[in-house]
Amino acid sequence: MNFPLYYKSRQGEMIHLLKQITALESPTNDKKAVDACSSFVAREFKKIGCKVTNIPQKDIGDLVSFEYAPGRLKDADDEILVLAHIDTVWPVGKLARMPFYVTGSKLFGPGVLDMKAGLVMIHSALAAMRSLDIKPQKRITVFVNSAEETGHQAAHEVIRRLAKRASLVLCLEPALPGGKLKTERKGRLVVRLEIRGRAAHGGSPEKGVNAIDELIIQLMRLKKVRAGETTVNVGLIGGGEKPNIVAERAWAVLDIRFWKALDRERILRTLKAWEPSLRGARVKVSVESTTPPMERTKASAQLFERAREIAASIGLALDGGKTGGGSDASIAAGVGVPALDGLGPDGDGIHAENEHLLLPSLVERTALLTLLLSGL
Numbered sequence: 001m002n003f004p005l006y007y008k009s010r011q012g013e014m015i016h017l018l019k020q021i022t023a024l025e026s027p028t029n030d031k032k033a034v035d036a037c038s039s040f041v042a043r044e045f046k047k048i049g050c051k052v053t054n055i056p057q058k059d060i061g062d063l064v065s066f067e068y069a070p071g072r073l074k075d076a077d078d079e080i081l082v083l084a085h086i087d088t089v090w091p092v093g094k095l096a097r098m099p100f101y102v103t104g105s106k107l108f109g110p111g112v113l114d115m116k117a118g119l120v121m122i123h124s125a126l127a128a129m130r131s132l133d134i135k136p137q138k139r140i141t142v143f144v145n146s147a148e149e150t151g152h153q154a155a156h157e158v159i160r161r162l163a164k165r166a167s168l169v170l171c172l173e174p175a176l177p178g179g180k181l182k183t184e185r186k187g188r189l190v191v192r193l194e195i196r197g198r199a200a201h202g203g204s205p206e207k208g209v210n211a212i213d214e215l216i217i218q219l220m221r222l223k224k225v226r227a228g229e230t231t232v233n234v235g236l237i238g239g240g241e242k243p244n245i246v247a248e249r250a251w252a253v254l255d256i257r258f259w260k261a262l263d264r265e266r267i268l269r270t271l272k273a274w275e276p277s278l279r280g281a282r283v284k285v286s287v288e289s290t291t292p293p294m295e296r297t298k299a300s301a302q303l304f305e306r307a308r309e310i311a312a313s314i315g316l317a318l319d320g321g322k323t324g325g326g327s328d329a330s331i332a333a334g335v336g337v338p339a340l341d342g343l344g345p346d347g348d349g350i351h352a353e354n355e356h357l358l359l360p361s362l363v364e365r366t367a368l369l370t371l372l373l374s375g376l
């Protein structure tokens with residue numbers, strides 16, 4: 001089967017489905033809207049023979065998974081986990097000002113690239129496998145996160161549980177510019193630095209301990225953490241009460257990114273060993289959230305090579321690249337399963353008003369996804 005041609009002839013149907021999914025705007029923090037969108041998507045996956053599992057949630061949209069493997073449900077101990085998300089960064093009503101439209105080879109709209117097109121790709125691939133009676137080698141589970149943009153503990157737990165029983169993970173996040181896959185992602189630590197000093201009158205600061213002074217000293221020490229390609233962004237800062245009061249409290253929130261799980265241990269050791277520099281000051285370091293890095297392992301390199309061969313069979317040259325951002329693939333990779341990320345279409349403008357995807361890549365990538373799902 002010439003899948004690039006197959007999907008080229010079905011591009012209209014794919015755009016139609018993407019338009020319907022985009023019309024159901026689904027900002028992460030609007031549970032009702034997200035649920036409406038995922039109910040629609042679930043109905044579409046049910047129509048093509050998937051078993052739908054709904055995991056109800058209180059504070060985020062319900063989490064949904066689809067199972068696909070006609071006739072192989074019993075002996076399939078090998079499983080592919082496919083990761084997607086339904087939430088977007090765009091509020092309800094955005095569509096009126098940022099419409100869904102196609103011009104030339106570009107398709108614009110809120111959330112089309114990140115990552116509603118990914119849902120359409122999986123749906124199209126599974127629908128094709130069903131109608132062409134292509135039996136996959138492995139059982140296929142699709143997990144649709146409802147709160148990927150903000151991250152949520154409940155969703156991460158489900159991803160870890162599903163990843164543990166899978167032999168590989170495919171993630172439909174958009175490609176790197178030019179269509180590269182994301183083979184390595186940085187891990188992330190969000191760390192809160194809390195300083196406690198002692199208040200005094202601003203006219204006699206020697207009677208107090210200034211927490212802001214201490215915080216500045218602590219922030220200067222961050223160069224110890226910034227080693228190699230480890231980056232630290234001081235994203236939030238606060239403290240003090242009034243200009244004429246010695247600040248009793250000060251705080252900062254840091255976003256630290258690193259390539260290796262070992263880096264994480266080094267960073268935490270460094271931070272935990274920090275002592276206050278001013279007499280009488282106290283320093284508290286706490287980790288607010290952590291995402292493991294998606295490291296290049298032997299298994300993930302092998303998986304990438306297989307994908308590259310499969311892509312070459314349809315004339316696609318596949319490259320891999322690194323990115324500083326995390327995704328659900330990082331959560332899955334954290335349990336040790338190899339992952340391919342960035343399998344979604346090529347395009348530009350994620351989280352920006354010019355968000356768009358390139359239609360030729362939507363067709364090519366769906367062809368590639370079909371071959372990966374059926375051949376890996």
Ligand SMILES: [Zn+2]
Pocket residue numbers: 085114115148173174
């Ligand atoms: Zn995304």
